[in-house]
Amino acid sequence: xxxxxxxxxxxxxxxxxxxxxxxxxxxxxxxxxxxxxxxxxxxxxxxxxxxxxxxxxxxxxxxxxxxxxxxxxxxxxxxxxxxxxxxxxxxxxxxxxxxxxxxxxxxxxxxxxxxxxxxxxxxxxxxxxxxxxxxxxxxxxxxxxxxxxxxxxxxxxxxxxxxxxxxxxxxxxxxxxxxxxxxxxxxxxxxxxxxxxxxxxxxxxxxxxxxxxxxxxxx
Ligand code: SAH
Numbered sequence: 586x587x588x589x590x591x592x593x594x595x596x597x598x599x600x601x602x603x604x605x606x607x608x609x610x611x612x613x614x615x616x617x618x619x620x621x622x623x624x625x626x627x628x629x630x631x632x633x634x635x636x637x638x639x640x641x642x643x644x645x646x647x648x649x650x651x652x653x654x655x656x657x658x659x660x661x662x663x664x665x666x667x668x669x670x671x672x673x674x675x676x677x678x679x680x681x682x683x684x685x686x687x688x689x690x691x692x693x694x695x696x697x698x699x700x701x702x703x704x705x706x707x708x709x710x711x712x713x714x715x716x717x718x719x720x721x722x723x724x725x726x727x728x729x730x731x732x733x734x735x736x737x738x739x740x741x742x743x744x745x746x747x748x749x750x751x752x753x754x755x756x757x758x759x760x761x762x763x764x765x766x767x768x769x770x771x772x773x774x775x776x777x778x779x780x781x782x783x784x785x786x787x788x789x790x791x792x793x794x795x796x797x798x799x800x801x802x803x804x
């Protein structure tokens with residue numbers, strides 16, 4: 586790498602963090618995690634050089650890696666604490682799980698595509714992110730063996746927050762989930778389980794691929 590490459594890398598990273606802040610990612614622990622975890626290894630091939638741009642990009646199995654500012658805002662909305670056990674539904678590239686791994690004690694991430702789980706798992710090992718477990722499963726049923734969770738993040742859009750996931754949330758727990766029909770307007774919803782029941786807040790409009798039932802054809 587030449588000196589020039591190094592300085593333009595640093596510059597791209599600064600612009601990346603600036604874009605995150607300007608879109609409302611203000612939590613310093615989230616920004617630090619996003620500074621530490623390079624997005625490039627999670628994007629294979631053709632689009633890898635666009636890793637620092639604030640846009641979603643295609644990954645294998647017809648899925649997408651989310652826009653970094655959306656990853657930041659969803660992570661922020663979870664209000665993580667370092668002792669938390671977190672479930673992510675929708676591993677995709679593994680990038681979101683890697684960010685969560687910096688801010689929580691333990692991360693379980695599930696995807697219906699075996700190939701995505703295998704490829705993300707390989708990157709977690711490469712980066713020595715030992716507190717992430719990636720599992721091939723239909724995440725709309727959660728992960729009963731590991732439940733309950735302090736935090737649940739769903740990164741695919743459901744028509745309603747899935748019942749089994751709500752049931753796997755601890756009291757005091759928070760779930761963040763995009764809700765709505767795919768390809769129409771979806772809202773990011775934060776569900777908090779209090780002693781007296783569930784509290785719902787609508788955070789912002791988002792656009793995610795749909796939560797699909799069953800395993801992918803490759804899994
Ligand atoms: N969080 C990812 C992006 C997720 S894209 C990242 O950081 O890159 C949405 C993912 O949800 C896709 O990979 C898709 O396969 C997965 N998905 C959709 N329905 C699912 C289901 N029922 N169970 C588990 N994963 C599902």
